Amino acid sequence: MSADNNKHGVSRRDFIKTTGGIAVASAMPMFFVKNAWAEGGFPNDPGKAKSITLGFNVPQTGAYADEGADELRAFKLAVKHLNGEGDGGMLNTFKPSSLKGNGVLGKKVEYVTGDTQTKSDAARSSAKRMIEKDGVLMISGGSSSGVAIAVQSLCNEMGVIFMAGLTHSNDTTGKDRRKYGFRHFFNTEMSGAALAPVLEKEMGNDRVAYHLTADYTWGWSQEGSIKKYTEKLGWKTAEAVRTPLGAGDFSQYITPVLNSGADVLVLNHYGKDMVNSLTQAVQFGLRDKQVNGKDFQIVVPLYSRLMAQGAGENVKGIYGSTNWNWSLQDEGSQAFVKSFGQEYGFPPSQAAHTCYVQTLLYANACEVAGTFNPCGVIEALEGFKFDGLGNGPTEYRAEDHQCFKDVLVVRGNMNPTSQFDLLEVVQITPRAQVEYPADMLGGELGPCKA
Amino acid sequence: MDAIFLQILNGLDKGGAYALIALGLTLVFGTLGVVNFAHGALFMLGAFCAVSLNLLLNLEKVVVDPSQTTPWGTPLEIRTPYLQEWFGDFGTWMIDYSVPLSLLLVIPFMLMVGVAMERGLIKHFYKRTHADQILVTFGLAIVVQEIIKANFGANPIPQAAPDIVAGSMDIGAALGMDPNTIVYPYWRMVYLFFAAVVIGGVFAFLHMTTFGMVVRAGMHDRETVGLMGIDIDRRFTIVFGLAAVVAGMAGAMYTPTLPPDYHMGMDFLVLSFVVVVVGGMGSLGGAVAAGFLLGILQSFASMTEIKSFLPGIDQIIIYLVAVVILLVRPRGLLGQKGVMED
Numbered sequence: 001m002s003a004d005n006n007k008h009g010v011s012r013r014d015f016i017k018t019t020g021g022i023a024v025a026s027a028m029p030m031f032f033v034k035n036a037w038a039e040g041g042f043p044n045d046p047g048k049a050k051s052i053t054l055g056f057n058v059p060q061t062g063a064y065a066d067e068g069a070d071e072l073r074a075f076k077l078a079v080k081h082l083n084g085e086g087d088g089g090m091l092n093t094f095k096p097s098s099l100k101g102n103g104v105l106g107k108k109v110e111y112v113t114g115d116t117q118t119k120s121d122a123a124r125s126s127a128k129r130m131i132e133k134d135g136v137l138m139i140s141g142g143s144s145s146g147v148a149i150a151v152q153s154l155c156n157e158m159g160v161i162f163m164a165g166l167t168h169s170n171d172t173t174g175k176d177r178r179k180y181g182f183r184h185f186f187n188t189e190m191s192g193a194a195l196a197p198v199l200e201k202e203m204g205n206d207r208v209a210y211h212l213t214a215d216y217t218w219g220w221s222q223e224g225s226i227k228k229y230t231e232k233l234g235w236k237t238a239e240a241v242r243t244p245l246g247a248g249d250f251s252q253y254i255t256p257v258l259n260s261g262a263d264v265l266v267l268n269h270y271g272k273d274m275v276n277s278l279t280q281a282v283q284f285g286l287r288d289k290q291v292n293g294k295d296f297q298i299v300v301p302l303y304s305r306l307m308a309q310g311a312g313e314n315v316k317g318i319y320g321s322t323n324w325n326w327s328l329q330d331e332g333s334q335a336f337v338k339s340f341g342q343e344y345g346f347p348p349s350q351a352a353h354t355c356y357v358q359t360l361l362y363a364n365a366c367e368v369a370g371t372f373n374p375c376g377v378i379e380a381l382e383g384f385k386f387d388g389l390g391n392g393p394t395e396y397r398a399e400d401h402q403c404f405k406d407v408l409v410v411r412g413n414m415n416p417t418s419q420f421d422l423l424e425v426v427q428i429t430p431r432a433q434v435e436y437p438a439d440m441l442g443g444e445l446g447p448c449k450a
Numbered sequence: 451m452d453a454i455f456l457q458i459l460n461g462l463d464k465g466g467a468y469a470l471i472a473l474g475l476t477l478v479f480g481t482l483g484v485v486n487f488a489h490g491a492l493f494m495l496g497a498f499c500a501v502s503l504n505l506l507l508n509l510e511k512v513v514v515d516p517s518q519t520t521p522w523g524t525p526l527e528i529r530t531p532y533l534q535e536w537f538g539d540f541g542t543w544m545i546d547y548s549v550p551l552s553l554l555l556v557i558p559f560m561l562m563v564g565v566a567m568e569r570g571l572i573k574h575f576y577k578r579t580h581a582d583q584i585l586v587t588f589g590l591a592i593v594v595q596e597i598i599k600a601n602f603g604a605n606p607i608p609q610a611a612p613d614i615v616a617g618s619m620d621i622g623a624a625l626g627m628d629p630n631t632i633v634y635p636y637w638r639m640v641y642l643f644f645a646a647v648v649i650g651g652v653f654a655f656l657h658m659t660t661f662g663m664v665v666r667a668g669m670h671d672r673e674t675v676g677l678m679g680i681d682i683d684r685r686f687t688i689v690f691g692l693a694a695v696v697a698g699m700a701g702a703m704y705t706p707t708l709p710p711d712y713h714m715g716m717d718f719l720v721l722s723f724v725v726v727v728v729g730g731m732g733s734l735g736g737a738v739a740a741g742f743l744l745g746i747l748q749s750f751a752s753m754t755e756i757k758s759f760l761p762g763i764d765q766i767i768i769y770l771v772a773v774v775i776l777l778v779r780p781r782g783l784l785g786q787k788g789v790m791e792d
Contacts, residue, residue, distance in 0.1 A: 065604030239754055244765055248708055248717050249464060251638070252752035252764070255456040259631055275606045275709055283635040283707070285618035290630070310709060312608040326521070334521070341522020 042373045043159045044135040051108040052372065054079070054359070055136035057127050057151060058165065060115040064143035064271055066306055067351040071141055071165055072113060073344055074352035078359035081339070082109045089339035093332040093388035094360060098367035105366055116142055120150035127151045131158050137372050138163060138362050143271075143351060145169030145218040152181035159449050161374050163358035166351040168270075168302055169221040173402035174441025179448050180374060182381055182401045184361065185354045188218070189436055191301045191321040192225035194407035194429035198319060200233045203264065203297055207233075210262035211240035212253055212277060214269050222268045226301050230266075238262040243273070250277040254284050263291040265298045274300060275310035282314040303410055306349050308422040315412030315422060322408045324353040324390050325423050333390040347420050357389045361396075375448040392431070399438030401445065407434050452622060452631040457749040463638045463707075465745025466645030470700035471722040472729065472737035473652060474693035480669045480732040481686045484572055485580050487587040489697055490719025491594040492560065496698025497710035498598055499559055500552035501607050507533055507545050547612045549706055556698045564694025568687050591715065599712040606709035611637040637706050644703050648696060649738055655692075656734070665689055669732070724772045730785025740783055744768050 046052045056075040059068035081089045084101035091099050103109050112134045114126030123142065130136045139155055140163040142148045148167035155162035156178035164172060164183040168191070173183050199207075209230055213219040219242070227237055238260045243253050254277070257265055265286060269277050281287075281298055289296040303320035326337045326347035336356060340348040348356070361381065368384075369376035382398035391405035409427040416422055471493055478486045510529035518526035533541030544551065571590065575583045610616065615636035622632035656662035668675045668682040675682045701710070708714065725744055729736030750756060751767040763770075775782060 061599075061604070065599070241754060241757070246717070248714070251460045251463070251707075252457065252749040255460055256453060256752075256754050258456065258633055259452055272606050272711060275608070279608060279709060280707070283618065283637065285620075285633045285635070288617070289633070306605065310605050310608060312610070314608075338522045341520060342524065345524075347521065 042375070043131065044137050046107060046135075046137070046372060049107065051110050052104060053134055053136045054109060054111045054362075055114065055127065055130035055134065055139040056111055056141050056355075057114040057116050057123060057130065057139055058141040058355075059118045059143050059147075060113070061117050064118050067143040067166060067271070067304070067349065068116070068141070070306065070349045070352040071143070071355040074340070074348060074356040075111065075113075075140065075359060077339060077343055078356045079109045079111055082359070082363050086343070087339055088335075090332050090336050090356065090360060090389055093335050094364070094386065095388045096386065097364055097388075099360065099364050100367075104363045105370070105372065109363070112136060114141075116144075116147050116151075118144050118147060120146050123147040123151050124154050127154055128158075131155075131160050136160065140355060140358050140362070141165040142167060145172055145221070146216055148172050148183075149176045149217065152176070152178050156180040156446070159374055161362060161377055163362050165355045165358065167218075169218040170225065170441050171217055171221060171443075173400045173443075175443040177400050177402075177443040177445055179378060179401075179445045182358070182361075182396060182403075184358050184396075184403045185350075186321075186323050186405075186407050186434070187402065188222040188225035188301070189441070190407050190434040191222065192229035193434040193436075194409050194427075195226070195299070195301060195319065195321050196229035196233055197429075197433075198409045198427055199230065199299065202319065204294075205234040206292075207235045207264050207294070207297075208238045208260075208262045208292065209235050209264045209266050209299075210238045210257045210260050211266045211268055212250065212257075213240060213242050214245055214273055215242040216245055218270065219268045222301055223266075226266055226268070226299075235264070243269070243277070246273065248276060250280050251284070253277075254281050254286070257281075257286065258284065258289075261291070263294050263296055265296070267298065267300050269300075270302055270304075271307060272310070274307050278311045278314050278318070303423060304350055305347075305420065305422055306351070308412060309419070316414050318412045319426070320410055322410050322423065323350045325350065325408055325410060325425055326353075327421070327423070327425060328390060328408075330390060330392070332388040336390060353390060360389070361386070378448055392428075394431075397438060399445075400441070400443065404431050404435055406431050452627065453753065454750075455621075455632055456634070457753060458746060459634050459638070459642075461746030461749035462742060463642050463745070464748065465742035466642050467700055467704055467718065467741075468722055468725045468745055469738045469741025470645055470648060471697055471718055472725040472741050473649060473734060474697045475722055475726050476729070476732060476734050476737040477652075477689055477693045477696075479726070480734070481665060481689045482568075482572065482576065484575065485583050485587070486572070486693075487584050487719065488567070488591040488594065489587075489693070490715030490717075490722065491591040492563070492694045492697040492715070493701040493704075493718055494598065494710065494712065494715030495563060495594065496556050496560055496701030497705050497714060498602065498701075499556045499698060500549050500609055500702040500705045501602065501710060503552040503555050504545075504548040504609060507531070507548050507551075509533075511535060546610075549609055549611060549702065552702045553699055556702045557695055560694045560698030561691040563698075564691035565687055567694070568690035572690065573687075591719070595712045595716070602712065604712060606711040608709040609705035611640075611706035615640055635707075641703055641707060645700070648699060652692070652696060653734070661685065661688075721768060724768050726782075728772050728775050728782055730782030732786060733782065733784040736782055736784030743783075744771060747771060 058071045059065055080086045081091050083103055116123035127139050138161040142165040145167045148164045152162045162181045170187045170189050211223050213223040267277050286296050298318050300320040303322045308315045337347050365377045365380035368380040381396050384396045387393045394403055394405035396403050407429045408425050410423040411426050413422050413424040475489050508531050510531050513528045514525045515528050516525045618633045618635045620633050623629040725740045729740030747767050752764040
């Protein structure tokens with residue numbers, strides 16, 4: 001090393017090393033995203049490739065892992081049916097359908113999976129990896145609104161379609177709606193609108209409700225919607241208490257209910273929290289209690305069969321709403337239950353249903369648009385009206401990318417005939433009753449970029 | 451008044467679980483000097499012993515009825531528990547009492563797990579730093595968690611208390627107050643009684659038996675006890691097994707209160723460590739006192755009246771108390787001089 005070089009504090013070797021390092025580091029993202037905006041002018045254009053890849057981003061670990069596992073089963077079944085294998089499931093009942101059972105636009109459908117861990121940052125990393133490294137054209141899945149909103153926003157930034165899985169917060173297609181995001185699942189506004197008339201019929205107008213609410217976007221959204229609709233009925237709200245996500249023991253939140261003067265407990269909890277809070281509320285004798293001369297009631301506004309299984313006997317007779325239930329007798333639901341049951345030996349959950357349907361809807365939109373270009377696909381999905389997928393005539397509203405369809409009000413089955421027969425459909429609330437103006441929840445879709 | 455009484459009961463109940471876990475943690479730390487982050491996993495393993503016994507007792511005879519089909523077109527399976535078929539009412543009774551009966555499985559199983567864990571892994575880390583001990587035991591906890599998740603799934607698995615104690619007691623009415631003002635589940639009272647008995651049993655064992663006396667002597671001065679020709683290592687191994695049994699029994703009996711899942715141990719572990727620190731590292735009495743104290747404080751902090759002027763206090767109260775205690779009395783409530791001060 002010359003004295004000259006040392007005078008400047010940087011040797012030639014150091015300089016070459018540093019600049020070389022910077023060059024390699026700068027080239028890295030280009031290497032990983034080299035296919036992202038390829039010749040077709042949109043991300044991950046498959047061009048002349050014989051197959052396309054879809055990304056299924058589900059919770060494989062964490063609190064919602066069982067729902068994630070069921071979502072993954074449904075995705076795999078959907079891919080199988082799209083590629084012309086198996087009995088075709090809902091491909092046979094979906095109308096109007098452009099699906100031919102030969103893949104999508106003649107290309108075989110393949111998939112990659114990711115683990116959201118029900119954490120927004122992990123879900124975004126996983127989705128980013130799928131887009132940049134695996135070249136996926138569409139991402140679907142998720143069992144939490146926080147995750148769905150985070151991934152939807154990422155997909156929008158990266159120009160990739162996001163077909164949301166289980167997400168129930170109004171915000172997903174409300175204030176956080178995005179041009180590239182679509183939700184088939186219902187939301188808390190619809191739950192409130194569907195549940196209220198049934199609650200009025202079963203419990204009357206003169207009730208005092210006490211809310212226990214999971215302290216995150218979905219919990220707040222559901223609490224707001226249920227309060228809005230029950231207060232319209234004439235119910236009063238005694239208290240709305242926020243509980244930490246994953247609290248485990250809810251006893252300290254339940255005991256104040258006993259002497260609050262409330263005669264209805266609304267559990268704005270989902271998954272493990274709902275299983276625990278409901279079990280403990282029943283243990284504290286709330287269901288045997290008489291308040292204000294009335295039988296004390298518990299309401300679980302968002303139900304799932306997997307959760308009902310966790311809560312066991314405690315769900316009997318408790319009202320709630322659900323997006324879909326395997327006991328529905330329409331042609332589409334029956335076809336799906338048959339395919340899923342024969343493949344896996346048990347019926348699908350509502351999470352599985354919405355994921356299966358979203359995959360079919362995306363594939364069909366590509367066929368209708370005749371391209372994988374997201375802008376074309378978005379155009380095909382916006383305002384698309386369809387039937388035969390299990391919830392009666394349905395529409396993907398163009399203004400907010402929210403599906404509008406019938407909503408189920410269910411009750412924990414008093415006399416289950418099997419370990420899966422846990423929810424009894426008490427009312428199929430017609431779509432017209434749960435519709436609301438597109439601008440009611442705020443938000444802007446924004447433009448399509450390609 | 452009734453609300454305060456209920457929160458005290460809640461706190462005692464929750465504190466019972468904290469105290470039982472913290473007791474085991476302190477025993478292990480006091481004897482072996484090991485910070486065992488896998489202790490929560492032992493609590494969870496105990497809970498899953500109860501789940502396993504319940505599954506075993508509910509093993510069903512499956513008869514396929516070809517005349518009926520499932521909605522997906524496969525022949526219907528009719529299931530009857532073998533126990534009911536073989537033993538009639540006695541079989542039904544065993545299924546009903548599966549949680550308390552699971553203690554018969556928990557005690558030998560957890561003793562075995564504890565001894566194997568200490569001999570197979572922990573002993574190799576005695577002379578390593580606390581950081582190494584924490585890393586290895588934390589890693590072990592994750593492995594145990596994942597094994598449980600792979601076998602039992604991620605969702606909570608509810609366990610029913612025996613029918614006789616399944617409901618709740620109207621304590622208010624029993625005390626001559628208005629009915630339905632103080633209602634408390636029977637099983638939570640059973641758990642509180644159980645926690646008191648186990649804690650009492652451990653203290654009696656350590657204070658009233660020769661074995662316990664040797665262990666306590668070893669906790670104070672391991673070297674001198676060794677010089678007297680006593681194989682203190684063997685006794686400490688048994689103490690590790692005992693701590694595992696206490697954690698396991700606490701977990702098994704907690705299942706009707708909190709449906710167990712693979713993560714339940716971790717949820718309790720962090721709080722139990724705070725309990726140990728607040729009580730004083732190495733102090734058994736401190737662990738028990740701090741367990742109940744923090745349980746009660748946590749319950750009070752969740753009251754609407756308190757949360758209305760201190761929002762979120764229920765989330766931080768335990769840590770807040772820990773910070774104050776450590777500032778005012780760094781050894782913890784009943785901690786001894788020299789312990790964890792190097």
